Amino acid sequence: MSRTGQRVFDGDRLRATLFNGDARKALVTFRQRITPDGAFSDPKPIARFVNQGYAHLHLQSRKNDWYINDETEAFEDRLRDLTAPYRRVVGTGFSMGGYAALRFSKALRLQHALLVSPQFSIAPSLVPWDKRYRDSAAGFDPDLGDVARRSRRGLKGVILIDPFRPMDRRHADLICVAFPNISVCSLGCGGHPATRILGETGGFGRVQAQLLSGRVDVDAIRQFHRSGRRTSAIYWRHLAENAQKRGHLDLANEACARHAALSGD
Template identity: 50%
Template structure:
């Protein structure tokens, strides 16, 4: 925890990591700490989507801890986005940006998504299910519509959490902030959350203003166009991707 004693709380969650089995060094999110938030960073030691023998104890502690705050905001990525939704009620979460989160990783819940099956062996579908954990949190789920599984997860979440809307950021990848990151818009994303102005239109606008200069966007667009048989668009997007990569390499070499 960073900057304790404030009346607003920002919560972040570690996402799925190659460093599973150990905790990583936590650092404060400066924009929230500077704006007068207490920052709580939560980590799961394993890639277990925070569902384990300690889940209920954590839930009880978060419920006790969060009562002192007038507002609780969060940003979560993939596994971290799922965790923000799973603990939304315990945290009394008011505003959330969930980036490419999962509705669940239990095969019975999401038979269409096999990406996380090796992590789902110990996943308790009752303890990890979102259906019974509706909470009136307001915010947006970001998803790349070219990644069908991510979009379906987002739509399922939208049904359980009616205060959450789905922002479709085409060719944004997983997590769906890759284009925003390349466009230097993550700070703007955080400002929207702090000012509680998080909406689909605002986030789609940030994406549009970032994609022209984003190699990731053009690479993903080229791949999608190729898959759908739009060869001319695929070739144009691939040329744009290559040129942007060359421009960035030249810029880096000139520094």
């Protein structure tokens, strides 16, 4: 399998790279928010999908602008042309990448998406309660970035969130109103993004592989999460923090001890 992709959109702000482009089905991935930003990365194909006859289209924004900039509309037009030959298109994205999966779902002809801790918007006028991304929101165009109006409303999929992250939970609620075929899977103490425990314990690959079957099994994802949390230092740290906030001191102390044992502190 060649690890060299074809650059199919090469802007100053946005870039798209295509691997195995002659396939009949396609997986789309999106780069998430990174710190520091300002440079494109060198994407690699996801072997699990390419080996199963999928093209892999990787999209990225050079800045943490949620893909909304003066190249967005040209980018959207190019994505529409690129995905026209594919009979099946699925996608996955984390945080800013999850937002982009929603925003470009219509142009991509996206049928099913696995979204991890995505945002509905970063526009202060729409989400005044979420101040986490105000450094990126200054130049954000709420009309150009309007997922409710510009996306594929029939998109199916699953949002993975940590229910103890109130901002992520509120974004998920807004997304589910705009996209009635998207459901929420809660992964307690998973953090942001909510799959940190799955990633730490090797479970995210199994979750991602469900897109190959055409159905994301929420119950199975929860079980992967439960299985991984027993040996996850991240889980016990987050549990200790949440228990402390809620005054459950015995649980907080127990979770702190488990975290220390697993992390070697």
